[in-house]
Amino acid sequence: MSVNPFDIVAYQKQDHEAVCRLLVESFKAKFQSLVSLEDQEIQQLLMKIWVQNPNSTSMKQFVAKENDEVVGVLSLKWKVPSSSLPETNPISLAPLIKQFGCFNVFKFLTGMHELEYIPGPDECYIDHLAxxxxxxxxxIGRHFLTFAQQFMVESDFHVLTLHVAHQNQGAVRLYNKLGFHVERSNYNLMRHLFFKEPVWQRMTWRTTK
Structure with a gap:
């Protein structure tokens, strides 16, 4: 599927730096609430901690490209069968602590963990869109979402879900226009403490069949 003149293609390892740079730009406030680092340092830390596997059996990432430059990213994840081996990316903490500081590294890791979500059976989850x-x-965002909806249907999942901060009403309106509905709103203490965003909404989309 393409967004003329933007192409949506599967993420490849060579996209890693560009994707991390895009995520730091798009979620700058969240990252800056975690660590006392410059944007370039945050990007370097993210690149070393957040290693993506293009052949993962539990997630798939897509990028929007214009003239071979990454201008958008979409990540989808789902629950793998219990018989599958867990996917792990071991991290060597010592060099990270030496470069970025103990407090920054551990707060960054803890904050990233608080944003983790484990999808249920038959659920496809939008992990991030930037x-x-x-x-x-x-x-581009609208096309990414319709792409995700089509991916969900073609992959035989029953529901497409995402979480969005209540205060991000611009995103909520876009999701509503594309058929997503607020399933519930929850107060999250840890996300309140880490990101100053206390209320998060779980939104869902299902086919009308």
């Missing part, structure tokens, strides 16, 4: 600031309001 668009480069220079390319927002051009329809």
């Amino acid at each position: 668009i480069r600031s220079s390319h927002r309001n051009q329809g």
